Amino acid sequence: MESTRECYCPQGFVASGLHAGIKHKRHDMALLATVDRQPARAAAVFTQNMFVAPPVVASRSRLAENGGQAVAVIVNSGNANAGTGEPGMRDAEAMCDAAAQALGCDPKHVLVCSTGIIGNPLPIDTILEATPKLATTLSVEGSEDAAKGILTTDSEPKEALFAGSTFTIGAMAKGCGMIAPNMATMLAFITTDADLPQADMQRVLKEAVDATFNTLNVDGATSTNDTVILLSSGKRGVANLSEFTGGLFKVCEELTLKMARDAEGMTRLVRLRVTGARDDADARVAAKNIAENNLVKCSWHGGDPYWGRLLSAAGSSGASFNVDRAFVAYGGTMVAMSGAPLPHDEAAVAEHMKGDEYEIEVHLGVGSGTAQVIGVDLGPGYIKENSKTS
Amino acid sequence: MESTRECYCPQGFVASGLHAGIKHKRHDMALLATVDRQPARAAAVFTQNMFVAPPVVASRSRLAENGGQAVAVIVNSGNANAGTGEPGMRDAEAMCDAAAQALGCDPKHVLVCSTGIIGNPLPIDTILEATPKLATTLSVEGSEDAAKGILTTDSEPKEALFAGSTFTIGAMAKGCGMIAPNMATMLAFITTDADLPQADMQRVLKEAVDATFNTLNVDGATSTNDTVILLSSGKRGVANLSEFTGGLFKVCEELTLKMARDAEGMTRLVRLRVTGARDDADARVAAKNIAENNLVKCSWHGGDPYWGRLLSAAGSSGASFNVDRAFVAYGGTMVAMSGAPLPHDEAAVAEHMKGDEYEIEVHLGVGSGTAQVIGVDLGPGYIKENSKTS
Numbered sequence: 177m178e179s180t181r182e183c184y185c186p187q188g189f190v191a192s193g194l195h196a197g198i199k200h201k202r203h204d205m206a207l208l209a210t211v212d213r214q215p216a217r218a219a220a221v222f223t224q225n226m227f228v229a230p231p232v233v234a235s236r237s238r239l240a241e242n243g244g245q246a247v248a249v250i251v252n253s254g255n256a257n258a259g260t261g262e263p264g265m266r267d268a269e270a271m272c273d274a275a276a277q278a279l280g281c282d283p284k285h286v287l288v289c290s291t292g293i294i295g296n297p298l299p300i301d302t303i304l305e306a307t308p309k310l311a312t313t314l315s316v317e318g319s320e321d322a323a324k325g326i327l328t329t330d331s332e333p334k335e336a337l338f339a340g341s342t343f344t345i346g347a348m349a350k351g352c353g354m355i356a357p358n359m360a361t362m363l364a365f366i367t368t369d370a371d372l373p374q375a376d377m378q379r380v381l382k383e384a385v386d387a388t389f390n391t392l393n394v395d396g397a398t399s400t401n402d403t404v405i406l407l408s409s410g411k412r413g414v415a416n417l418s419e420f421t422g423g424l425f426k427v428c429e430e431l432t433l434k435m436a437r438d439a440e441g442m443t444r445l446v447r448l449r450v451t452g453a454r455d456d457a458d459a460r461v462a463a464k465n466i467a468e469n470n471l472v473k474c475s476w477h478g479g480d481p482y483w484g485r486l487l488s489a490a491g492s493s494g495a496s497f498n499v500d501r502a503f504v505a506y507g508g509t510m511v512a513m514s515g516a517p518l519p520h521d522e523a524a525v526a527e528h529m530k531g532d533e534y535e536i537e538v539h540l541g542v543g544s545g546t547a548q549v550i551g552v553d554l555g556p557g558y559i560k561e562n563s564k565t566s
Numbered sequence: 567m568e569s570t571r572e573c574y575c576p577q578g579f580v581a582s583g584l585h586a587g588i589k590h591k592r593h594d595m596a597l598l599a600t601v602d603r604q605p606a607r608a609a610a611v612f613t614q615n616m617f618v619a620p621p622v623v624a625s626r627s628r629l630a631e632n633g634g635q636a637v638a639v640i641v642n643s644g645n646a647n648a649g650t651g652e653p654g655m656r657d658a659e660a661m662c663d664a665a666a667q668a669l670g671c672d673p674k675h676v677l678v679c680s681t682g683i684i685g686n687p688l689p690i691d692t693i694l695e696a697t698p699k700l701a702t703t704l705s706v707e708g709s710e711d712a713a714k715g716i717l718t719t720d721s722e723p724k725e726a727l728f729a730g731s732t733f734t735i736g737a738m739a740k741g742c743g744m745i746a747p748n749m750a751t752m753l754a755f756i757t758t759d760a761d762l763p764q765a766d767m768q769r770v771l772k773e774a775v776d777a778t779f780n781t782l783n784v785d786g787a788t789s790t791n792d793t794v795i796l797l798s799s800g801k802r803g804v805a806n807l808s809e810f811t812g813g814l815f816k817v818c819e820e821l822t823l824k825m826a827r828d829a830e831g832m833t834r835l836v837r838l839r840v841t842g843a844r845d846d847a848d849a850r851v852a853a854k855n856i857a858e859n860n861l862v863k864c865s866w867h868g869g870d871p872y873w874g875r876l877l878s879a880a881g882s883s884g885a886s887f888n889v890d891r892a893f894v895a896y897g898g899t900m901v902a903m904s905g906a907p908l909p910h911d912e913a914a915v916a917e918h919m920k921g922d923e924y925e926i927e928v929h930l931g932v933g934s935g936t937a938q939v940i941g942v943d944l945g946p947g948y949i950k951e952n953s954k955t956s
Contacts, residue, residue, distance in 0.1 A: 227887065259902065296907075399878065400881070470944070488789065515651050517686075
């Protein structure tokens with residue numbers, strides 16, 4: 177049992193999580209730290225939203241100033257500390273200071289993340305009071321509590337592990353988009369004992385995020401707080417970079433699928449592949465427009481292979497589109513070609529649509545660019561969760 | 567009674583509508599024509615979707631070839647004749663031919679529109695069979711039946727009238743789902759007895775469409791079939807162009823609001839004004855991103871003045887954004903400034919949110935560009951309407 181848990185915490189890291197009192201009952205804080213309180217190498221990818229939350233500002237500036245190092249990451253859920261202005265900035269700094277004091281490290285080596293409702297002051301006293309206990313309960317097994325402490329209305333913790341030949345990657349995440357009334361953030365924390373140059377870490381992390389988390393489109397909303405952090409203790413020595421990259425992609429992909437399946441109100445996960453685009457960038461434009469289109473998402477909810485809506489969304493995306501050579505396939509069965517229905521195996525398509533995962537290809541009929549996104553349907557559950565007054 | 571109806575049909579035009587049998591029971595066809603079967607001057611604005619329906623191709627090419635003239639417009643609802651390929655093109659031409667034969671005019675002077683489901687073959691026999699009756703029942707009073715014949719999921723016909731000093735403008739439209747800037751399954755037919763040069767008609771129609779129909783954003787989806795046609799009989803002589811333009815804007819605005827209030831599943835209409843943008847184009851980008859954001863739309867459904875979601879949508883729109891100078895106001899009451907809550911009259915905001923029309927301003931804090939969109943909330947009714955299997 178212990179050895180299984182240990183796997184989620186690569187050598188050199190400890191973690192903890194607890195209920196501080198921000199939420200009514202569930203865990204609402206987490207701490208990740210190096211065992212020896214020495215800085216690990218750190219890389220991070222943050223939200224591209226210009227309305228950015230204070231903890232993102234604080235973490236980004238620390239990494240920029242210290243060249244990519246961190247002893248710890250302190251996290252709270254239940255309140256995003258976003259839309260909180262100058263007081264929010266002071267609160268984010270106070271969280272770093274408190275963690276540094278409890279750990280005996282430099283505050284410049286503490287990163288901070290918050291997730292939850294936007295626009296409400298952080299209950300900073302509650303947070304500061306709980307921070308020493310987070311530090312004293314740090315352990316290898318604590319990653320389980322930490323994975324709970326970062327959740328908002330996710331139904332369960334999300335962890336992933338990759339055991340490489342000479343290293344381990346452990347990761348935890350909380351869901352992306354439409355997580356609860358007034359929440360919409362994804363956070364992921366990844367640790368490894370591989371020894372890698374910081375520049376490589378930053379580059380492969382960005383690539384992995386683009387190929388996995390950034391292909392997930394729950395509702396088109398970009399949060400104020402999204403953060404993915406990769407920490408390396410280097411305890412197990414230099415790793416093969418391509419093996420590490422493969423492992424990193426794998427854990428990110430696993431977390432992405434866990435987030436998609438736990439997206440609020442979702443009943444269908446869709447792997448939407450756009451092909452035949454002018455180039456990959458154009459394919460991404462079309463894929464995003466299709467996956468965010470509410471009429472398309474409703475058709476997925478209804479299990480309806482309504483290809484016309486997909487082509488209509490592709491045709492209005494701004495991507496190059498040649499209707500005469502375009503086609504749409506559900507579960508590998510082509511149902512429409514040249515803008516008109518195609519005789520096809522209707523039973524096979526009906527069978528595919530009964531499942532809870534769809535494979536859909538939309539070919540734009542122009543070139544050889546491709547893109548894939550993970551989309552979800554739009555059902556009543558989403559509205560129920562997101563229209564409650566705060 | 568008759569005189570009221572007559573107002574909706576400016577001099578020189580007649581109309582009819584009936585149940586042909588495309589739908590189960592409701593009216594599903596309409597015909598507009600000149601009284602004397604001589605060509606009226608015609609201007610039109612069509613969808614910008616690249617996946618365009620055959621009737622749009624047919625109407626657009628006719629107007630391009632004949633320099634902007636039309637004796638008649640034949641319309642069916644219940645089937646969009648979109649995603650129907652070559653057979654769909656032949657069906658659109660057949661509708662024009664049948665109307666021309668019944669009216670005794672050149673098929674090149676007949677425009678055609680279809681609206682309804684995408685990807686199913688048009689029931690062309692049903693349509694051709696009903697066309698002679700449409701022609702024989704043409705009358706001034708027939709515009710009421712015509713306004714019914716163009717509807718899809720609309721709950722009621724939408725008409726508007728402007729009585730100018732020397733001319734009349736009559737208009738009818740259908741709206742509902744799939745409505746975004748650049749129109750979407752919306753059709754509007756506008757007739758006038760003012761005598762105007764075709765080039766002026768086309769210019770002012772484009773301006774009016776941009777200022778009205780194109781500010782309506784129901785679900786961000788751009789349809790395959792959108793068409794707005796303006797016909798001028800010239801029966802009452804030359805009109806003052808600025809008076810005409812004002813009248814045209816007015817009927818288009820009235821129809822836009824009627825479409826918004828009848829949008830699928832909507833319970834709240836939102837006049838969203840983006841101000842303080844770098845320029846008007848940037849303001850439109852932000853306004854579109856806010857009005858299409860499902861988290862924002864859910865907050866409108868719940869009557870929740872959740873300004874953080876609006877700023878988050880603005881911040882991720884790609885428009886220039888300065889959080890330190892940005893603000894959000896509901897019903898004229900500023901609730902947030904510089905990315906943080908502002909003490910405000912909460913009772914006034916709560917009162918405003920109880921209504922079914924919201925006035926919301928999002929100031930981007932950059933320049934003096936502005937844009938307005940008409941948005942609607944996202945409620946369970948929309949999903950119910952759009953997830954049914956076809």
